[in-house]
Amino acid sequence: MSADLLLQGLRTGLTPFFGLPLCIDPRPATGVVLGAPCDAGVINRPGARLGPWAMRAAAMGMGSHPMPGRLREARPALGPAAAQGWLDGGNIPTLPFSLAEALETVQATVGAWAMTGCRTLMLGGDHALTLGALRALARQHGPLGLLHLDAHPDAADGAAWGTDIHHGTWLRQALEEGLVDPTRVVQAGLRAPRFDDDELAFLQAAGVRMWTPGDLRDPQLAPRLEEDLAAVGRGPAYLSLDLDALDPVLVPAVAEPVPGGLSLEEALRLIHAARQWPEPWVGADLMELAPTLEGAEASARIAVHLALHLLV
Ligand SMILES: [Mn+2]
Numbered sequence: 001m002s003a004d005l006l007l008q009g010l011r012t013g014l015t016p017f018f019g020l021p022l023c024i025d026p027r028p029a030t031g032v033v034l035g036a037p038c039d040a041g042v043i044n045r046p047g048a049r050l051g052p053w054a055m056r057a058a059a060m061g062m063g064s065h066p067m068p069g070r071l072r073e074a075r076p077a078l079g080p081a082a083a084q085g086w087l088d089g090g091n092i093p094t095l096p097f098s099l100a101e102a103l104e105t106v107q108a109t110v111g112a113w114a115m116t117g118c119r120t121l122m123l124g125g126d127h128a129l130t131l132g133a134l135r136a137l138a139r140q141h142g143p144l145g146l147l148h149l150d151a152h153p154d155a156a157d158g159a160a161w162g163t164d165i166h167h168g169t170w171l172r173q174a175l176e177e178g179l180v181d182p183t184r185v186v187q188a189g190l191r192a193p194r195f196d197d198d199e200l201a202f203l204q205a206a207g208v209r210m211w212t213p214g215d216l217r218d219p220q221l222a223p224r225l226e227e228d229l230a231a232v233g234r235g236p237a238y239l240s241l242d243l244d245a246l247d248p249v250l251v252p253a254v255a256e257p258v259p260g261g262l263s264l265e266e267a268l269r270l271i272h273a274a275r276q277w278p279e280p281w282v283g284a285d286l287m288e289l290a291p292t293l294e295g296a297e298a299s300a301r302i303a304v305h306l307a308l309h310l311l312v
Helices: 003-012 048-058 099-115 127-141 170-176 198-206 219-232 264-276 296-308
Strands: 031-036 086-091 119-124 144-149 180-188 209-211 237-242 283-287
Touching: 031 048, 031 099, 048 119, 048 283, 048 296, 099 119, 099 127, 119 127, 119 296, 127 144, 127 170, 127 237, 127 283, 144 170, 144 219, 144 264, 170 180, 170 198, 180 198, 180 219, 198 209, 209 219, 219 264, 237 264, 264 296, 283 296
Parallel strands: 031 086, 031 119, 119 283, 144 180, 144 237, 180 209, 237 283
Antiparallel strands: none
């Protein structure tokens, strides 16, 4: 972050993500960060509508270049500056209480930025909004690969609540609408208790590759994990992070915390796998931070640390 940008933040009182240039009109750039301030699809513990503000506040004054993982190598790999060419596009103007409207607005806004060739990083907001981004990006790129970090499979059929769309159904919708290529969908971190086995059976039948934290830690499965992660990137791909993929000791302020989650290092390793893809992902998101809940500040800090590794 330059001194100019820091000063701009102090003068205006605005805290663009990592001090990135603020620009709300779509224009060509490496990528754009878009807040998605709606949580109308949350079932039990709302608050994610305020996630974008909490993440921007947590990134205030932070540098946007991650520290290399190892400095003791002969020559540490100091790659190109992260966040180069990224913009903060402000918040997508979703109504916080209408999921249908929010999905359309997310689709239109992400679509307008993507049309300029810009990659999009959405800060949620509840996870149902990912469906809007996938609709926009699949229209432009065709069916997408998907790396999905989450405690929950998010492929419920909606019968329990009488609606096809809430934060636990978006992946089923995306598969049924052909927005993602099931042979290039990998889920990691799954561990939430099930009401029944229908959801897992549906995903298995579709060909989705599912990884629990136990699977991820099994050294014998490492080659298969590498192969699955590489497959996601064999074409345009999307990276979706539900913050509840991480252990609730680290990230308690999410709608549906589930014990036994990923460590920060494990999550970063999965994110870094996307850097091996032939092309960078076309869209990503970081969803479900609910700063109204206990542990908000620590949770937001982890969220922006993950985001830092996405701004490449
Ligand atoms: Mn989710």
